[in-house]
Amino acid sequence: MIALLDYGSGNLRSVHKALLKVGANVRIVQHPDGMRDARAVVLPGVGAFDDCINALRKQELLEASREFIKSGRPFLGICVGYQALFEKSEEFNSCAAGLAILPGKVVRFSERSGLKIPQIGWNQLEIVRPDCPLYRGVANGSYVYFVHSFFPKPADEAIVATRTEYGETFASSVWRDNVFATQFHPEKSQKVGLQLLSNFVALAS
Amino acid sequence: MMAKRVIPCLDVHDGKVTRGVQFGRAEAGELRNVGDPVELALRYNEQGADEMVFFDITASAHGRATMVNVIERAADQCFMPLTVGGGIKSVEDMYTMLRAGADKISINSSALARPELIREGAQKFGSQCIVVSIDAKKTGPDQWVVFSHGGRKPTGLDAIEWARRAVSLGAGEIVLNSIDADGTKAGFDLVITRRISESVGVPVVASGGAGTLGHMADVLLEGKADAVLAASIFHFGEYTVGEVKRFLADRNIPVRL
Numbered sequence: 090m091i092a093l094l095d096y097g098s099g100n101l102r103s104v105h106k107a108l109l110k111v112g113a114n115v116r117i118v119q120h121p122d123g124m125r126d127a128r129a130v131v132l133p134g135v136g137a138f139d140d141c142i143n144a145l146r147k148q149e150l151l152e153a154s155r156e157f158i159k160s161g162r163p164f165l166g167i168c169v170g171y172q173a174l175f176e177k178s179e180e181f182n183s184c185a186a187g188l189a190i191l192p193g194k195v196v197r198f199s200e201r202s203g204l205k206i207p208q209i210g211w212n213q214l215e216i217v218r219p220d221c222p223l224y225r226g227v228a229n230g231s232y233v234y235f236v237h238s239f240f241p242k243p244a245d246e247a248i249v250a251t252r253t254e255y256g257e258t259f260a261s262s263v264w265r266d267n268v269f270a271t272q273f274h275p276e277k278s279q280k281v282g283l284q285l286l287s288n289f290v291a292l293a294s
Numbered sequence: 295m296m297a298k299r300v301i302p303c304l305d306v307h308d309g310k311v312t313r314g315v316q317f318g319r320a321e322a323g324e325l326r327n328v329g330d331p332v333e334l335a336l337r338y339n340e341q342g343a344d345e346m347v348f349f350d351i352t353a354s355a356h357g358r359a360t361m362v363n364v365i366e367r368a369a370d371q372c373f374m375p376l377t378v379g380g381g382i383k384s385v386e387d388m389y390t391m392l393r394a395g396a397d398k399i400s401i402n403s404s405a406l407a408r409p410e411l412i413r414e415g416a417q418k419f420g421s422q423c424i425v426v427s428i429d430a431k432k433t434g435p436d437q438w439v440v441f442s443h444g445g446r447k448p449t450g451l452d453a454i455e456w457a458r459r460a461v462s463l464g465a466g467e468i469v470l471n472s473i474d475a476d477g478t479k480a481g482f483d484l485v486i487t488r489r490i491s492e493s494v495g496v497p498v499v500a501s502g503g504a505g506t507l508g509h510m511a512d513v514l515l516e517g518k519a520d521a522v523l524a525a526s527i528f529h530f531g532e533y534t535v536g537e538v539k540r541f542l543a544d545r546n547i548p549v550r551l
């Protein structure tokens with residue numbers, strides 16, 4: 090069973106349906122109790138960093154996520170769920186502390202002529218860690234769907250699993266041990282996204 | 295590299311996809327029934343559409359309930375971004391559609407009536423969620439005026455000014471629909487598309503007038519649009535989404551194949 094954390098994130102339903110589509114047994118979880126016997130956890134996210142962190146804390150899911158990750162079981166963060174793994178965000182007025190599972194902070198795309206922010210649309214993955222189990226069967230250069238103005242800057246370059254170019258090169262996903270996280274939305278990335286989720290589900294079975 | 299997007303648009307009237315011949319005619323009953331929205335969405339999903347827009351052209355209470363159901367069913371089966379527009383008047387309306395599975399909310403007349411709605415939506419759900427759709431009509435040399443209510447009511451607002459203001463209030467994307475070109479299949483209005491694209495720092499989706507594959511390439515290259523939205527050209531089977539994308543790729547326009 091995969092626990093899908095429900096803290097009011099807008100993309101919950103899409104992530105749920107996509108996980109079901111690839112054959113996962115999913116439990117929607119609002120409280121840490123629901124995570125205890127889970128084989129894996131998915132933390133979805135859309136919107137603001139602080140809203141995400143505050144909602145997780147309120148439902149006691151912040152500390153529970155930290156504990157879950159420590160247990161070594163697979164964990165997948167999506168979009169703001171990816172950003173939440175880092176220490177802090179430069180998002181407007183942000184004062185919340187992230188999970189700090191991964192060192193580094195969340196920054197905004199730098200303003201430069203011609204670059205449209207947020208990045209909305211399909212962009213390519215340069216897979217720099219082909220050994221990452223999430224990318225089994227995913228071709229280098231595949232397009233995935235992004236909607237964001239911010240992205241994490243991992244302090245440790247070695248955890249970068251894919252890079253993407255948008256005015257500058259950023260870490261579009263990371264992988265460290267049992268922790269996987271993507272800035273893009275696999276649940277909205279059609280076949281490539283479903284392949285990636287299927288790979289994650291396979292880790293949990 | 296960021297791909298240019300190809301977006302089929304489904305006008306939904308009482309749970310069915312319809313297509314008016316020209317702007318505003320839908321309300322007058324001049325509709326062609328094109329089919330079931332979810333079936334069409336699945337077809338375009340298979341063809342490699344980058345995104346889909348569902349537009350509620352009834353926007354009545356009954357139509358709204360039907361629309362929620364359409365979005366739920368589409369989102370359960372199409373793992374791609376979905377935008378919903380038509381009759382969204384409040385943050386609560388937005389939330390209903392997002393919970394149903396929509397990723398973006400498109401507002402038009404309601405934003406003109408109360409521009410603060412853009413800010414409220416952006417603050418609650420993020421700019422990436424809020425699309426402002428603009429119906430513009432050329433009223434003189436180098437002048438385009440915004441119309442509301444499905445292109446029926448002139449507002450007196452300059453289209454470029456309104457686009458800038460919408461973005462400053464928090465719109466994360468602009469859909470520009472040329473009233474003159476819509477339904478004519480004579481090509482997009484390249485000039486206003488380019489003017490707006492160069493005036494705002496968010497993606498611009500060109501809509502209205504796609505008749506040939508060349509029109510799509512023109513508005514992405516000359517019009518500097520980030521995406522093309524079209525209805526009839528896909529609904530009536532003239533071209534598949536895949537054909538459009540291959541054509542664009544042959545012209546060195548980056549697309550997701």
